[in-house]
Amino acid sequence: MSLDEAPKAQNGFVRYFKENMGTLIGLFAMCLILSFTTNGVFYSQRNLVNVLRQVSSNACLAFGMTFAIITGGIDLSVGSILALSGTLSAGFIANNNMPVAQAVILAIVIGTALGLFNGVVIAKTTIPPFIVTLAMMQIARGAAYIYSNGQPIRAMFPDYQIIGTGYLGPIPYPVIYMTVFLIICVILLSKTRFGRHVYAVGGNDKAATFSGVNVARTKTLVYTMSGFLAAFTGVVLCARMASGQPTAGQSFEMDAIAATVLGGTSMSGGVGKIGSTMIGVLIIGVLNNGLNLLGLNSFWQQIAKGIVILLAVYVDMLKKRRK
Amino acid sequence: MAEENILLQMKHIHKKFPGVYALKDVNFELKAGEVHALLGENGAGKSTLIKCLAGIYIPEEGEVIVKGKSHIMKSVADSQAHGISVIHQELCLVPYLSIAENMFLGRERNVAGVIKRGEENEAAKKMLKRLGLEFDPNTLIKDLSIAQQQMVEIAKALSVDADILVMDEPTASLTDKETEVLFETMRQLKAEGIGIIYISHRMSELFAITDRVTIMRDGQYVGTVNTRETTNDQLIAMMVGRELTQLYFKDEVQPGKVVVEVKDLVSPPFVNGVSFAVREGEIVGMSGLVGAGRSETSHCIFGIDPNYTGQILIDGKPVHIRSVRQAMQNGIALVPENRKEEGLVLINSVGYNLTLTVLHEIYKGRPLGNTSKEEDLIQRYINELAIKTPSASQLAENLSGGNQQKIVIAKWLATKPKLLILDEPTRGVDVGARAEIYGFMNELAKQGVAILMISSDLPEVINMSDRVLVMHEGRVTANLGKNELSQETIMRYATGTGGNLNVA
Ligand SMILES: Nc1ncnc2c1ncn2[C@@H]1O[C@H](COP(=O)(O)OP(=O)(O)OP(=O)(O)O)[C@@H](O)[C@H]1O
Ligand SMILES: [Mg+2]
Numbered sequence: 082m083s084l085d086e087a088p089k090a091q092n093g094f095v096r097y098f099k100e101n102m103g104t105l106i107g108l109f110a111m112c113l114i115l116s117f118t119t120n121g122v123f124y125s126q127r128n129l130v131n132v133l134r135q136v137s138s139n140a141c142l143a144f145g146m147t148f149a150i151i152t153g154g155i156d157l158s159v160g161s162i163l164a165l166s167g168t169l170s171a172g173f174i175a176n177n178n179m180p181v182a183q184a185v186i187l188a189i190v191i192g193t194a195l196g197l198f199n200g201v202v203i204a205k206t207t208i209p210p211f212i213v214t215l216a217m218m219q220i221a222r223g224a225a226y227i228y229s230n231g232q233p234i235r236a237m238f239p240d241y242q243i244i245g246t247g248y249l250g251p252i253p254y255p256v257i258y259m260t261v262f263l264i265i266c267v268i269l270l271s272k273t274r275f276g277r278h279v280y281a282v283g284g285n286d287k288a289a290t291f292s293g294v295n296v297a298r299t300k301t302l303v304y305t306m307s308g309f310l311a312a313f314t315g316v317v318l319c320a321r322m323a324s325g326q327p328t329a330g331q332s333f334e335m336d337a338i339a340a341t342v343l344g345g346t347s348m349s350g351g352v353g354k355i356g357s358t359m360i361g362v363l364i365i366g367v368l369n370n371g372l373n374l375l376g377l378n379s380f381w382q383q384i385a386k387g388i389v390i391l392l393a394v395y396v397d398m399l400k401k402r403r404k
Numbered sequence: 405m406a407e408e409n410i411l412l413q414m415k416h417i418h419k420k421f422p423g424v425y426a427l428k429d430v431n432f433e434l435k436a437g438e439v440h441a442l443l444g445e446n447g448a449g450k451s452t453l454i455k456c457l458a459g460i461y462i463p464e465e466g467e468v469i470v471k472g473k474s475h476i477m478k479s480v481a482d483s484q485a486h487g488i489s490v491i492h493q494e495l496c497l498v499p500y501l502s503i504a505e506n507m508f509l510g511r512e513r514n515v516a517g518v519i520k521r522g523e524e525n526e527a528a529k530k531m532l533k534r535l536g537l538e539f540d541p542n543t544l545i546k547d548l549s550i551a552q553q554q555m556v557e558i559a560k561a562l563s564v565d566a567d568i569l570v571m572d573e574p575t576a577s578l579t580d581k582e583t584e585v586l587f588e589t590m591r592q593l594k595a596e597g598i599g600i601i602y603i604s605h606r607m608s609e610l611f612a613i614t615d616r617v618t619i620m621r622d623g624q625y626v627g628t629v630n631t632r633e634t635t636n637d638q639l640i641a642m643m644v645g646r647e648l649t650q651l652y653f654k655d656e657v658q659p660g661k662v663v664v665e666v667k668d669l670v671s672p673p674f675v676n677g678v679s680f681a682v683r684e685g686e687i688v689g690m691s692g693l694v695g696a697g698r699s700e701t702s703h704c705i706f707g708i709d710p711n712y713t714g715q716i717l718i719d720g721k722p723v724h725i726r727s728v729r730q731a732m733q734n735g736i737a738l739v740p741e742n743r744k745e746e747g748l749v750l751i752n753s754v755g756y757n758l759t760l761t762v763l764h765e766i767y768k769g770r771p772l773g774n775t776s777k778e779e780d781l782i783q784r785y786i787n788e789l790a791i792k793t794p795s796a797s798q799l800a801e802n803l804s805g806g807n808q809q810k811i812v813i814a815k816w817l818a819t820k821p822k823l824l825i826l827d828e829p830t831r832g833v834d835v836g837a838r839a840e841i842y843g844f845m846n847e848l849a850k851q852g853v854a855i856l857m858i859s860s861d862l863p864e865v866i867n868m869s870d871r872v873l874v875m876h877e878g879r880v881t882a883n884l885g886k887n888e889l890s891q892e893t894i895m896r897y898a899t900g901t902g903g904n905l906n907v908a
Contacts, residue, residue, distance in 0.1 A: 274512040274519055277501070281509055284498035291460065291496045293480040293510035351500045 097356055103396050104343060104360045107389075108367065115371045122374055130251065136366035137259040138163075140359065141314045142337035144266040145307030147358045150341055151270075152303050153283040153350025154210030158199060158217035159311040159337060160330035165225040166192035167315030171236035171325025172228060181240040189312045195221055196308015200301035214304075218334070225327040234325035245321025255317050262310065266355045279303060283350030339386065340365055343393050364389065409435045410472075411568055411599040412457075417466035419452055421802065423794035426452040427463065430625045432618055434568065434599040439590060441610050441631070442603045443643055444620035445834040446806025447792055450603050451493050453620070454570050458490045459483035470568070484511070489566035491557050493573045493603070493805070493832075494744065497545045504528035504541035507560040531559045536585050550577045550742070551694055558586060562593075569593065570601040575609060576832040579694060579860070587613050605834050607636055619643055644836045651839050652867035653846045659870070660684030662720065663854040664736070664823050666705065669714035674700035676878030677714075682823060682854040687845060689869030690858040692898045697878040698858045699741055702825045706738040707731035719822075732761070735822035739812050739829060741858075747812035748800045755782040755796035757811050762818045785814040790840060806837035813844065824848060827858045842868060862891045876900040 098105065115123040122128060142159045149156040166188045173184035195217060202213045236242075247254040270276040278299040281289040289296050311330075319325050343361030346353030368389060372382045412434040419427040426449045434440050442450045455461045457468065459477035468476050470486050477483040483490075497506045504524045513520045513527075528541035537555055545553060554577050561569060575583045590600055590613060602614055610617060611631060619626040619642040626642050665681040674697035682688050690698050703709040705716060710726040717723070718734045725731050731738075740746035748757050759766060759778050766778045782796045789810045793803055800808060809829070816824065826845070830838045845868060849855055859865050865872055866889045874882040874897035882897035882905040896902035 268518075272519060272521075273517045274514050275517060277505060277509070277512060277519065280501055280505075281498045284500045285496070287494070288496035288498050288506075289509065291458070291480060291490070291492055292506075293484050295481070351498065 100354070101345070101357050101360055103400060104345070104357070104364060104393060107393060108360060108364050111364070111367050111371060115367070115374070119371070119374045123371065126251070128370070128374070130253065130256070132363075132366050132370045133256045133259070134253045135370065136362050137253075137255040138314045138318055139333065139336045139340060139365065140259045140362045141262055141310045142307075142333055143340040143358050143362050144262055144355055145303075145310040146334070146337040146341045147344070147346055147353050147355055148266075148270070148279055148303045149210065149307055150338075150346050150348060151279050151283045151350060151353045152300055153286070154203060154300070154303070155214065155338070155348075156196075156199065156304060156307045157211065157214040157334045158195070158221055159307060160333035161218045161221035161225065162192045162195050162308055162311040163315035163318065163330035163333060164327055165195070165221045165228070165315070166312035167319030167329050168225045168229050168234060168325035168327050170316045171234040171241070171319050174238055174241055175234050175236045175325075181238065185241075185244065185316050188316055189309065192312020192315065193305060193309040196311070197301065197305040199308065200304030203304060204297035204300040210304075222327075229325060229327045231327060233327070235323065236319070236325060237323050241320050242323050243320070245317045245319070255321070258313070258317060263355065263359060270355050275299070275302065280351060283352075285351070336365060339390050343390060345397050364393070409437070411436050411470070413467075413469040414453070414457065415467045415469070417453065417456055417463045417468075419449075419456060419461055419463045423798065424802070426623050427456070428623045430466075430620065430623070432601075432625075433628070434601060436567070436597045436599050437594050438615040439594060439600045439602050439613050441614040441617040442601060442620065443610065443617050443639060444626075445643060445836045447622075447804030448620040448643075448834075449623040450620060451572055451804075452623075454490060454492075454572055454601070454603070457483065457488060457568075457570065458492075481510070484564065484566075487565070487567045488570065489561045489564035489568070490570040491561045491572060491574050493576075495550070495553055495557060497553055497557060497560075499546035500544060502542045502544055503532070503539055503548075503556050503559075506545055506556065507531065507541075507563050509560075511564070527563065528559070531563045532556075534562070535559055535589060549694065551579065551582060554578055555582060558589075562589065566598070568599050568601070572603045573605070573832055574602075575604055575606065583609070605832065607639065607835070610639070611636075621645055640835055643834075651835060651842065652864075653839070653843050654687070654868055655846055655850060657685040657849050657870070659686040660852060663718070664705065664856075665715075665717040665720075666701075667715040667717070669701060669704055669712055669716070671700065671704055671709055671712040674878050675704060675712065678875070678878070678880055680873050680880055680883065682856050684822075684852045684854055685849050686870050687849050687855045687857060687868055689865040689872040690856060690875065691860070691862070691865050691872055691894050692875035694860070696875040696898065698875050699827055700878075701875070702738055702827060702856070702858060705731065705823075706736055706825065708738075732819060735820075736825070737761075737816035737819050737821035737823070738825045739809075739816055739827060741827040741831075743805075743808050743812050748808060750799070750801035752800060753797045754786070754791065754793050754800055754803065754811060755779075757800050758782050758785050758796075758815050758818065761815045781818065785818065789814050789844065806833040809833050809841070810837065813841065817844075817848075821853065823854045823856065825856045825858070828860065829857060830859075830861065830864060862894060865889075865894065866891070874898050881905070 145159060146156055169191060170185050170188035173179040173187060174181060199214055199217050202208060203210050245255060249257055278294050281294055282296050282299050286296055318329055340361035341358050343364055344357030365386060368385055369382055372385060410433060414432040417427050417430045430453055444450050456463045457477065459479045459482050462476060467474055507528050508524050513523050525541045532539050535555055535558065554574060558574055574586060593600060614631045616628055616630055617639060618628045621643060660683055662681045662683050667679050669675055669678040678701050692698050704712040707725040707728045707730055715722050716725060723734060744750060759781055767773050786796060791810045792807050800811060829841055845855060857868065870886055872884045872889055872894060873880050874894055876898055881900065882902065884893060
């Protein structure tokens with residue numbers, strides 16, 4: 082028993098490095114190159130904190146995405162839910178004089194409810210998740226535009242802004258949120274019954290059903306969670322900008338998918354880890370930041386991102402085939 | 405008194421699927437401490453009856469009485485809560501989860517949702533040991549062979565504290581040794597008063613382990629007999645509804661010229677120097693233990709594994725086969741070992757599957773395809789092989805195992821092969837369908853087709869082959885002629901204790 086227990090924690094750690102060797106080397110190499118090409122600017126505390134803050138929203142969305150993709154699905158609606166919840170939170174305060182806490186909670190509840198709706202439809206019908214969340218992507222975006230009349234809603238309220246701009250010591254709040262969600266999601270996926278069911282549903286849903294796993298509930302929970310994370314992130318983003326932006330989060334779902342896939346999560350489901358997704362998130366973040374520091378415009382960043390995704394996934398497949 | 409021993413009664417069960425009346429007024433009864441077999445041809449409704457018990461299907465009519473209480477199972481969890489544990493016919497494991505994780509799937513040991521991994525691993529290890537398995541419970545299912553997965557499936561079912569245990573063809577992919585371990589465990593469970601429902605197409609197993617047999621035919625209840633008071637022939641007659649006079653059909657055929665010759669074929673780690681030849685009209689059996697490299701050899705010949713060294717000669721001409729397409733152009737066909745994964749597109753129709761190998765003919769010179777030709781072809785093969793299906797548009801996954809196997813054979817016959825490789829052609833196939841499959845093989849050989857039959861079923865190998873190649877650790881250890889064939893001889897060469905014999 083003790084033989085089994087003690088070395089396992091260490092094992093997990095070693096395994097993490099082994100499993101993510103490719104992406105970790107890639108990330109490390111990028112950091113190394115940047116330390117030469119940016120004269121150390123990259124390594125300044127300010128810049129590093131900046132990178133973490135920049136990746137925090139993608140990270141939160143990617144965590145939810147990882148769950149969805151492991152179940153064999155996908156959630157395309159996260160960018161739009163993010164925009165809707167962000168806009169609503171600003172609007173509730175600016176237009177309805179709602180107290181900040183109430184506005185924020187209500188906005189998040191609405192976003193989460195849309196995720197729940199996704200989940201229920203996916204679990205109870207045979208409509209593929211791609212279609213269901215594609216529809217929700219349109220609906221939530223449309224709702225955000227209607228609510229805001231297509232205009233940003235200014236929300237210069239210190240109590241509200243602090244959600245996105247505050248610091249704990251040197252660390253921005255969004256980085257704290259990301260860290261908390263990271264820990265929760267890692268535990269949920271790797272330690273709990275729910276996490277195991279997520280893998281089972283994506284790995285072989287028939288086996289899951291025949292083993293008495295409540296497949297419908299598992300799927301519903303996953304999309305609800307993804308909706309919650311998107312809504313939360315939306316509020317944080319809009320608070321930071323002091324404005325409810327109905328255009329926020331355009332194509333964020335794509336970055337979240339990219340990070341997830343970079344982390345080695347299989348699009349066909351059953352495989353994936355939150356910790357690996359986090360590396361994917363960092364790769365995309367460092368890439369964007371580095372190219373920025375090097376003065377390349379964002380169009381080049383997109384091309385670079387595309388190439389990195391292809392390369393990384395190809396290397397990952399080679400690695401798996403060798404085994 | 406006897407009444408109290410009854411664990412389960414299923415009365416007048418009816419279940420319909422679109423186009424199929426799968427269960428018509430079926431009765432079944434299980435006592436504590438008995439092994440009760442369900443016997444019937446492919447498609448008789450055995451698995452459907454089990455699924456009605458497991459909460460996967462809900463019968464339209466009928467009564468299920470578990471330990472004296474009338475209750476129709478509403479869900480898998482419901483059925484488990486009533487002490488019913490099921491090993492399903494199709495493997496039901498999650499490939500990327502570990503052995504322990506699979507064993508406890510759906511009933512994880514946990515505190516407030518957090519899994520007690522150590523405890524699960526410990527329990528899993530104990531269960532595996534009971535079945536004589538020395539696996540690390542952290543091993544992922546995808547890294548196990550089919551037979552090993554089957555053993556894990558059994559361990560999983562046993563780890564449930566059930567008093568009704570259902571096994572739907574647990575031995576289809578097991579060797580005799582593993583089967584014996586399973587039987588030993590079943591005897592222990594019996595002694596503990598657990599009732600076991602056992603499904604198998606291997607008649608010898610029924611006599612070895614069961615107390616009673618309930619026979620089903622075409623979704624209907626035929627009868628229940630005590631195993632001790634019945635005979636093989638009686639069971640078969642009840643099952644197929646007629647006397648089956650002969651299982652194996654094999655006529656003498658004068659072999660023609662060599663169709664395929666293989667010289668020093670090597671593809672590590674499983675194929676380490678294989679040489680043999682197959683001639684027109686010849687049925688060559690290929691025997692050996694699991695892992696001997698038989699399927700892998702066929703993969704080289706069929707272009708699935710193009711990275712081999714050595715020579716393959718087709719009609720005397722050397723060809724390096726780099727793709728399945730090329731193998732097909734050279735007149736080779738392979739009916740694979742695992743029909744569900746390699747043989748069929750399960751979510752498509754019977755017709756779709758039947759013509760998948762000959763699409764180029766259907767679309768030749770016709771961009772939109774020749775539908776009437778396709779339909780003719782489909783109808784012809786459904787009739788010729790007597791595939792039991794309500795229509796050509798039925799999904800392949802809804803057919804019984806034997807009928808699925810016939811589709812796979814038919815789709816390769818459609819390519820009019822010169823060499824037909826059959827890998828475990830009758831695994832999980834009932835006697836009736838088996839006799840039919842042997843009949844086709846005999847017909848094909850008479851028409852001059854060369855047949856290479858890989859099989860672990862020794863009686864089948866002995867009765868159907870003109871010649872038997874025995875493989876051991878990637879090499880052919882014996883090339884036995886018809887008069888040299890016996891189970892003992894084959895096993896001796898298969899285990900590598902016989903040296904080499906007549907090997908080219
Ligand atoms: N989900 C389904 N939809 C439609 N038809 C089905 C479905 N499941 C089974 N059937 C049909 O019901 C009949 C009984 O099938 P079942 O799988 O119970 O047979 P079986 O006795 O277990 O055969 P085998 O020995 O091949 O396993 C078959 O004709 C099959 O095609
Ligand atoms: Mg069956």
